[in-house]
Amino acid sequence: MMNISAVTEFVLLGFPLLSNTRILGFLLVLMMYSLSILGNGFILTIVMIDQKLQTPMYGFLCNLAFLEICYTSVVFPKLLETFINTRTTICYRCCMAQIFFIFSFGAVQLLLLTIMAFDRYIAICKPLRYTVIMTKNVCIRLATGCWLVGFLYNFFQAVLVWTLPFCGKNVLDHYICDIGPMLSLSCADTHLLEFMCMLSAISIVVITLSLIVVSYVYIISTILRIPSASGRKKAFSTCTSHLTVVSILYGAIAFMYIRPNVHSSFHFNKVIAFLNMALAPMLNPFIYTIRNVEVKQAFWRTVHKTSRSLKEKMFLERMTK
Template sequence: MILSNTSTVDEFILLGIPFFHELHSIFFVVGLCMYIITILGNGFIPIIVVIEQKLQTPMYKFLSNLAFLEICYSTTVVPKLLQTLIKAQTTICFYCCMTQNLFHFIFGGTELLILTVMSFDRYLAICKPLQYPMIMTKNVCIQMSLATWYGSFIIMFLQCAIMWTLPYCKSNIIDHFYCDFGPLLKLACSDTSVSQLLGFISSIVFVIMTLIFNTVSYIFIISSILRIPSVRGRKKAFSTCTSHLIVVSILYGALIFIYVRPNVLAQSRLSRVVAVLNTVLIPMLNPFIYTIRNADVKAAVRSAIHKKSAALEK
């Protein structure tokens, strides 16, 4: 549907995943199962942290924040993605589209900041263990968590506010499964070079700068761990940060591929696949990455089950 150059759109049409149509029903079932696992898996982490006193530490509080963000981040996109898999043409109202775009970037930006805070927390715990309790107090933990939300909201709101002011009169068909930055800019009937430049600069500053901070933190962490004399001590230190390092590597790899490039309008089948992995697969994997190899979490689960069984026996 092509609109005249003097009109604006009231709603958009999401094309979803316009390939492998014969497999869409299978994709829907798989995607729905993955979304349910994402909700349950990430919902489990804050619950077990609240229940078990041993997990009332800054690291697990930040992890709870991350798990909540994963639920929010996935929920902004996945339900609409599932709808595009079972319906040929899925519409979304203009304001709904802009709201989805806004919260997608707010939650995504907050996640990057939380991961950065988590790497700083591990740096203090491993490199400065004696000073750690005095620096990472309960109030500091709360303030840092709130700062990630405030910082992301301010930065992403300013970035997404540009999208609201652009006139969309070329078409109302979005070649994507959600209202992403690049596909939306392609529909604008005014010069978007400034918006593209600001988006690219924002991606460089937000993604690359936090990645640099994470990388520097882990350089210090790994160098400190290698200086630990005992093998058991090195193994224990590595176990507290390997999960976080895995998540950082996967997430930043996907984000750099999608957003950190000069021409954000360039879309390909591969970029669509990476976007699916970023919004569906990674949020589902995070709880498993953080819990399966985590001895503290497994011990807390066993303790919670034991307490529940003892209560039922009474």
């Protein structure tokens, strides 16, 4: 189809029901955005600084943290604007780009979580071969593959959405450019594209979740065969953070798309989607670091090293005066 669009921008309604509490909503979202950037930035910084954390597991965690920063930076600026302006607009090309990046980052996130499950499987089920299998080159290729596949997976759908004609309607009942509301505004028959998008989303969710479940079946069966209780606890503790993040993400996906009457409660889905987009990137850094002894030790090592360097610098400055 040729792009005969007469629409140059879209209007984002945001959360109309919260119009009387715009300032409170803005401050709440700004706090979530700030905590997400700071928390994920902390993970990136501490892993890059501390040599002991430069392992495959933390390498994949860095990729996930960087992904969360990119993801929230695509979503939150316009979301914050909906709380400030009564009429929030986004240009046509910006809207199409936002759809592409949101779904691409979502696909990359699912793939990264799958690779992290595979990493835990190798570490627990094949510990003697872990360093041989999960070499630096293999980890780089796996992480790079997640990013490439995630973006290519949504590229052709994005091209098809880009070519849709829009003949006047430009009001999106959402706080972001989501593909569902976008297709409903098009003046073309979008049934085939809707089916393709649904099939694409279901396939990547089912495939990644199946691989994660299979990995953890082997992991749990291996842990249960460990003779000592302390050994079982230590082995399982390395997986709890990843399992928590996986449960939150796939639970939100299931709640939004699998429960009955999903199409009749779009406004409720919009709230659930917001909680998934806002809470998950904010909570993930805390989930991965609060109970992680290695990260705590790396943090205090960095603090002591920085403190010692500052003291040495101040001492040298005094000696030179």
